Amino acid sequence: MLQLPDGWLSDESIAFLRELIGMTSDLKGAFLEVGSCYGRSSVVIGSEAKKLKSKLYCVDTWNTDAWTNIAQGLPSSRRKFQWESDPDVYSKFTKNIRLAKLVKTITPLMGVSASFQEKWKEPLRFVFVDGCHYYNFVRQDAFWRKFLVKGGIIAFHDYGSGAWTEVKDAVCAEMDNDKLFQAVKLVANTKAFKKVV
Numbered sequence: 001m002l003q004l005p006d007g008w009l010s011d012e013s014i015a016f017l018r019e020l021i022g023m024t025s026d027l028k029g030a031f032l033e034v035g036s037c038y039g040r041s042s043v044v045i046g047s048e049a050k051k052l053k054s055k056l057y058c059v060d061t062w063n064t065d066a067w068t069n070i071a072q073g074l075p076s077s078r079r080k081f082q083w084e085s086d087p088d089v090y091s092k093f094t095k096n097i098r099l100a101k102l103v104k105t106i107t108p109l110m111g112v113s114a115s116f117q118e119k120w121k122e123p124l125r126f127v128f129v130d131g132c133h134y135y136n137f138v139r140q141d142a143f144w145r146k147f148l149v150k151g152g153i154i155a156f157h158d159y160g161s162g163a164w165t166e167v168k169d170a171v172c173a174e175m176d177n178d179k180l181f182q183a184v185k186l187v188a189n190t191k192a193f194k195k196v197v
Contacts, residue, residue, distance in 0.1 A: 002047055005096040007040025012188035013157065014044050020153050020184070020192050021048040021126055029125035029149045031056040034113045034141045035132070037089065039096040041157075045128060046102040054125070056102075059109045059116055062090035114140045123149050130157035138170035145174075145181065148195045153184065159191035 004014075021031075031049045036042045036058040049056045063086060086092075090110070097106050109116055113131055117140075127148065129141045138156070145154045156171050158164040168191075175181055175193050184192040 002043065003099070004043055005038045005040045005092075007038055009041045009044070009157070010188050013190050014041075016187040016190055016192075017041065017044055017128065017155070018048060020155055021045065021052075023184075023194070024125040024151065024153055025052060027125040027149055027151050029123040029152060030054055031126045031128075032059065032124050032144060032147075033057070033128045033130070034059045034144065035130035035157075036060040036062075036093060036108070039093045039100075041128060041130060042093070042106060043096060043100045043102065045126070046097070046106045047100065050102060050105045054105075056106045057109055058093075058106055059111070059113050060093075060131070061112060062093065062108075062110055063087065113137075113144070117143055120147055123147060125149055125152045127152075127154040128157065129154065133158055133164045133167050135166040135170045138167050139174050142171065142174035145178070145193070145195065150195055150197065152195045153192055154181070154195075155190050155192040157190050160186060160189055 031045055031054060033042055033045055042058050046056045097103055124147045127144045131137060131141050148154060156167060158167045159171055160168050171191060180195055180197045181193040182196045184194050
């Protein structure tokens with residue numbers, strides 16, 4: 001049985017991720033996650049990617065200078081995260097990936113999501129967005145959908161969560177009028193969309 005690192009992804013969300021990934025099993029393309037932290041969701045997605053002989057890219061700032069720069073620009077009233085005071089977030093992430101035997105499947109990309117979008121070329125079949133939960137960042141992360149192949153899925157964590165209204169607002173702003181995508185469903189605060197054109 002797969003041992004998962006500690007984290008905030010519920011069992012219901014994990015089951016939903018697996019269901020969504022199953023919907024992409026006949027597609028070509030890699031997997032991408034925005035916001036990996038200690039790697040709980042990364043291990044789930046990476047394990048499924050490995051079964052499909054694919055790969056997972058994990059994009060995160062991992063409490064580096066990039067995160068410090070983002071945090072300085074956020075509202076002073078914002079929530080502080082437990083991992084912000086943990087200087088070993090990245091080393092714990094890599095340890096968890098090693099323990100899950102996913103080193104050859106998972107490629108960490110350290111930095112801000114938007115900086116990788118500018119030069120990205122690889123087709124994607126699945127994107128999981130759980131990065132910075134403030135409006136402008138969620139909207140930027142939603143741009144990863146342009147790399148999805150037809151039938152590919154983008155899912156947003158903490159959609160509709162009472163603490164994170166900006167996630168829902170940003171997802172609605174980006175996805176509700178995008179005719180290339182159709183809502184799949186909302187499960188355990190994760191909202192998914194499928195590329196239909």
